[in-house]
Each structure stands twice: as structure tokens, then as C-alpha cells.
Amino acid sequence: HSFSISESDQFARGILRLRRAVEEGIKTSDTTPSPERLCPEGSAFHNDTNCCHKLLEQGPCGELQQFYQVSKDSNYGICACMANADGCNKMIKTNRMILPGPNSKQCFLAFSQGPCQVGEWFILNLQSLQPECQKKLCSSEKNGTDTKVSTPTSPPETDVFDFTMKDQCYKTFTQGPCPAGQYVQFVGTLSPYPKCFRKAPPTCFSISSIGTSAGLPCTAGHKLLFFFNCQSDEIFQHFERVATLIIMPHAMVTGALKGMVALVTGGASGLGRATVERFLRQGSKVVICDIPASNGVELATELGKDSSIFCPTDVSQEKDVQAALSVCKEKFGKLDIVVNCAGIAGACKVYNFNKKQPHLLEEFQKMIDINTVGTFNVIRLSVGLMGDNKPNEDGQRGVIVNIASVSAFEGQQGQAAYTASKAAIVGMTLPISRDLASTGIRVNTIAPGLFKTPMLMACPEKVQKSLAAAVPFPSRLGFPEELAHLVEVIVLNPMMNGETVRLDGALRMQSK
Numbered sequence: 113h114s115f116s117i118s119e120s121d122q123f124a125r126g127i128l129r130l131r132r133a134v135e136e137g138i139k140t141s142d143t144t145p146s147p148e149r150l151c152p153e154g155s156a157f158h159n160d161t162n163c164c165h166k167l168l169e170q171g172p173c174g175e176l177q178q179f180y181q182v183s184k185d186s187n188y189g190i191c192a193c194m195a196n197a198d199g200c201n202k203m204i205k206t207n208r209m210i211l212p213g214p215n216s217k218q219c220f221l222a223f224s225q226g227p228c229q230v231g232e233w234f235i236l237n238l239q240s241l242q243p244e245c246q247k248k249l250c251s252s253e254k255n256g257t258d259t260k261v262s263t264p265t266s267p268p269e270t271d272v273f274d275f276t277m278k279d280q281c282y283k284t285f286t287q288g289p290c291p292a293g294q295y296v297q298f299v300g301t302l303s304p305y306p307k308c309f310r311k312a313p314p315t316c317f318s319i320s321s322i323g324t325s326a327g328l329p330c331t332a333g334h335k336l337l338f339f340f341n342c343q344s345d346e347i348f349q350h351f352e353r354v355a356t357l358i359i360m361p362h363a364m365v366t367g368a369l370k371g372m373v374a375l376v377t378g379g380a381s382g383l384g385r386a387t388v389e390r391f392l393r394q395g396s397k398v399v400i401c402d403i404p405a406s407n408g409v410e411l412a413t414e415l416g417k418d419s420s421i422f423c424p425t426d427v428s429q430e431k432d433v434q435a436a437l438s439v440c441k442e443k444f445g446k447l448d449i450v451v452n453c454a455g456i457a458g459a460c461k462v463y464n465f466n467k468k469q470p471h472l473l474e475e476f477q478k479m480i481d482i483n484t485v486g487t488f489n490v491i492r493l494s495v496g497l498m499g500d501n502k503p504n505e506d507g508q509r510g511v512i513v514n515i516a517s518v519s520a521f522e523g524q525q526g527q528a529a530y531t532a533s534k535a536a537i538v539g540m541t542l543p544i545s546r547d548l549a550s551t552g553i554r555v556n557t558i559a560p561g562l563f564k565t566p567m568l569m570a571c572p573e574k575v576q577k578s579l580a581a582a583v584p585f586p587s588r589l590g591f592p593e594e595l596a597h598l599v600e601v602i603v604l605n606p607m608m609n610g611e612t613v614r615l616d617g618a619l620r621m622q623s624k
């Protein structure tokens with residue numbers, strides 16, 4: 113839904129008048145309303161001036177959204193908070209409420225995201241809106257339905273969601289005190305509503321609205337009941353599920369990488385994929401390098417061909433990496449960031465005394481070839497292209513982020529090859545950063561602890577659980593998005609150079 117410019121004009125004028133009325137003494141946001149001036153909670157809907165309404169939900173940033181009256185029985189309207197059309201960052205401190213009329217089935221359009229909080233009270237001066245504006249705003253919606261906000265005492269332990277696709281097509285009524293604009297990640301598998309979720313949202317997205325019912329807590333990892341108000345082309349469904357909410361303020365979309373071009377190896381899976389997705393959300397273009405057998409083709413198609421491209425690449429092969437760099441230059445014109453995520457893992461002791469069998473040399477060599485040589489190969493070949501960049505005001509031409517492992521520091525039994533391959537990455541970080549300093553290319557390495565990726569999911573569940581339990585705090589596997597966040601931080605901090613940073617929840621791997 114969208115307004116035409118003239119409608120927006122009219123709307124803006126209405127807002128100005130409302131503002132004036134506010135300045136003249138009508139208080140707009142009062143959490144402790146005085147009873148003589150405000151309607152009590154649940155009082156009849158007034159289609160006149162100075163009626164009070166409780167905010168039942170808050171919308172997502174920036175766009176016009178369709179809101180529905182939440183409860184049929186209560187006579188609350190839904191308050192629309194006025195937002196700047198530019199989006200989340202600049203909020204206009206003007207609250208606006210559009211009355212859907214005495215019939216609670218009506219729906220209306222609202223500019224979302226304002227300073228109003230759920231449970232706050234607003235006084236509406238309807239007369240301050242121009243009549244034609246009111247009419248347009250209130251009659252521009254045809255479809256509407258009711259959804260109920262209830263307070264489950266014990267949420268059903270049903271499916272958890274895995275929103276890994278794009279194009280959010282619903283709004284959430286979350287229970288709990290999480291303010292709108294925070295980011296959440298749902299994990300799990302979505303099953304029974306394929307049609308509705310044909311267009312599903314990105315992994316991380318803003319909480320778009322908040323239910324008023326007394327909340328379950330919504331700290332990381334807690335289970336919450338969500339109400340999904342999903343609208344696809346023809347259907348409008350409402351369903352409830354338990355989802356695991358992880359509040360991820362760091363997943364906020366800032367556009368910080370706008371205009372940059374990145375190459376991510378191992379980009380079709382796990383940590384690499386999360387980095388690719390984050391980079392795209394933050395506005396950069398991405399070349400996804402991964403082996404031909406990966407799902408890189410599908411991923412690049414899903415993520416959008418304008419801003420991403422898949423290059424089948426074995427990082428240990430010079431010609432493959434050269435080809436990927438050529439594609440990068442041809443399609444995006446330059447290269448600013450390289451993230452070396454490609455890697456393999458495995459476990460084998462140096463000698464099996466039962467079988468009288470030494471560690472296979474080829475296995476050791478393969479590990480070094482992919483993890484170490486591959487990383488070095490990509491660095492040595494890509495810095496040439498980075499060196500062509502015009503330096504920024506700091507003299508910077510590019511940034512490289514390698515992914516090693518905490519195994520580089522505490523290799524466990526059976527990890528000689530893997531540990532050696534990762535320790536070599538840690539080892540090469542400083543000298544390469546020194547080699548490239550005069551060209552303005554920074555080099556850093558992240559040593560992750562245990563992250564929930566296909567690589568780790570390949571371990572038996574028992575092993576996964578005991579690995580997660582060994583993490584002091586937070587005592588869980590890391591989310592790939594958390595790693596991707598650190599990659600971005602490193603890219604954005606110009607002083608960060610020649611360093612290896614652990615990201616491990618204070619994990620120190622034991623001998624086995």
C-alpha cells in the first residue's frame with residue numbers, strides 16, 4: 113500500500129495541525145493518564161476528539177503498513193506512530209492516531225515506528241486532522257480482520273521457525289517487553305504453512321509489533337509465543353507457534369558497507385554464508401566462492417543476481433581464484449573486502465596403536481592445502497586487485513578477514529592437522545599485515561569457538577551438546593550471524609590490523 117504524493121501532502125498537513133494542537137496543550141504520550149481526561153481502558157470507542165487509546169502494537173520502520181484492530185471485544189483503536197519516511201533512524205516526535213471508526217472490524221493504514229511505546233496512552237484530537245485526509249486515510253483499506261492477543265500460560269512446545277528465506281510477508285505480535293526495532297532470529301523448521309510462508313522473511317528481522325498481553329520474558333534463548341499474522345496474495349492466516357527468540361541488536365541493518373565489494377570464500381555455507389547475507393544486508397556486493405558441489409548457484413539466485421554472484425572455486429587452486437577475481441572485477445569493478453571462510457575439519461590421531469596405523473599423510477596435506485594454502489592463495493592473489501583501489505582518507509585500500517579457530521591455540525586430541533592448519537593462519541596474519549601495510553590493506557583473523565554450522569552439525573548430537581556445554585557464557589553454540597557481525601566490525605574499524613581475535617564465549621578447549 114502506498115499513498116500518492118498529494119495524499120502524503122494532505123496527510124502531512126493533518127499531522128501539522130495535530131502537532132499544533134499538541135503544542136497547544138494536548139498531551140500525547142502519558143503512561144499515567146489522568147482519569148478525568150482520559151477514557152478508562154476498555155471504554156467505548158469515541159469517534160470524537162480527545163479520546164484516549166492504548167497503543168497495542170508498533171510497526172516496523174519506514175514503510176506504510178496495514179494494521180488491524182487487535183481485539184474485537186475491547187474498544188481500543190490501534191495507535192499509529194508517525195515516522196519519518198526515511199526509515200527508522202530519524203523519528204518524528206509526533207504521535208498520530210487514525211480512528212478506524214466505531215466498528216472494530218475496520219482496518220487502516222499507519223505510518224509505523226514512532227516514539228510511542230506499547231501501553232502508553234495517547235490523546236487523539238481527531239478534529240485536528242483535515243476531513244478529507246481523515247477520509248482518505250481511513251477508507252483506503254478494504255480488507256481487515258481481527259486477531260486476538262491472548263496470554264498463554266504455558267506456550268505449546270510446537271515447531272520453532274527457521275526463517276531463512278526472503279521477503280517478509282507477515283507481522284508479529286510478540287509477547288514481551290522487547291521494543292520494536294530490535295532484531296530477532298528464529299531457529300528451527302517451519303512446516304505447515306507453505307503457502308503463507310512462500311515468501312518468508314530474512315533470518316534476522318525487526319520485531320514489527322508488540323502485543324499488549326502480559327509478556328513472557330524475551331531474553332535471549334527464551335521461548336516466546338508469537339502470533340503470526342501472515343498475509344500472502346489471497347490468504348490471510350493467523351497462527352501461533354513457539355519460537356526461540358534471540359535478541360540481536362547487532363543485526364540491525366545500517367547500510368555500513370554500502371558501495372563495497374566483498375569476496376567470501378566458503379560463502380555457500382555456515383559462517384561464510386552468514387557473512388555473505390550480512391554483507392548484502394549492509395549494502396555491499398558479494399562474490400560467493402565455494403566448491404562446485406556447494407549450493408552456491410541456488411544461493412546467489414536466492415540472494416539476488418544484481419548484488420551477488422557465485423564463482424565455483426577451489427581456494428587451493430590458483431586458476432580458480434584468478435577466475436573468481438576476474439568475475440569480481442568484471443561484474444562489480446573492484447574488490448574491497450576478502451573473507452577467508454572456506455575450510456574443512458576432521459579428526460584423526462597421529463597414530464592408531466590398535467590398528468598400527470599412522471595418520472594418513474594425504475589427509476594431513478589436504479587439510480593444510482585447503483585451510484592454510486587456500487587462505488594464503490586467496491590473499492596473495494586478491495591483494496593485487498585491492499591495490500588498484502583509490503585509498504580512502506586513511507589511506508586504506510582493502511581489508512582481509514581470515515577465519516582460523518580456537519583450535520589454533522588449544523588443539524584437541526585428533527586435531528593435529530586441523531590445529532596446524534589454523535595455527536598457520538594465525539601465524540601468517542601479522543607478517544602479511546606488515547607486508548601489506550604500505551599499500552593500505554589490513555589483515556586480521558578471527559578464531560571462532562563453536563558455531564552452529566553444518567560443519568559442527570556433522571558431529572554426533574552428543575558431541576555437539578557436550579561441546580556447547582563447555583562454553584562458559586553464553587553456554588551455547590554461537591550463531592553464524594554473531595560471527596558475521598564481528599567480521600563487519602573488523603572491516604569497519606580502521607585501527608584493527610595484524611590481530612587475531614577469539615570469538616568463543618570464553619571457551620578453552622580441553623584435551624578431548
Ligand SMILES: NC(=O)C1=CN([C@@H]2O[C@H](COP(=O)(O)OP(=O)(O)OC[C@H]3O[C@@H](n4cnc5c(N)ncnc54)[C@H](O)[C@@H]3O)[C@@H](O)[C@H]2O)C=CC1
Pocket residue numbers: 377378379380381382383384401402403406425426427428453454455456457482486515516517518559560561562563564565566567568
Ligand atoms: N563452525 C565452527 O564451530 C567453527 C568453524 N571454524 C572455521 O570456520 C570456517 C567456516 O566453517 P563452517 O561455516 O563452520 O563450515 P561449513 O562446512 O558450513 O562451511 C565451509 C564451506 O567451505 C567450503 N569449502 C570447503 N573446501 C573448500 C575449498 N577447497 N574451496 C572453497 N570452498 C571450500 C565448503 O563447501 C563449505 O561451503 C572454516 O574454516 C572452519 O574451519 C572455526 C572454528 C569453529
Ligand SMILES: C[C@]12CC(=O)[C@H]3[C@@H](CCC4=CC(=O)CC[C@@]43C)[C@@H]1CC[C@@H]2C(=O)C=O
Pocket residue numbers: 457458459517518519524527530560561562567568570571572575
Ligand atoms: C574442529 C571443531 C571442533 C571439533 O573438534 C569437531 C569439528 C567438527 C568435526 C568433529 C566431529 C567429531 O565428532 C569430533 C569433534 C570434531 C573434530 C569442529 C568443527 C569446528 C570446530 C572448531 O574449529 C573449534 O574450534
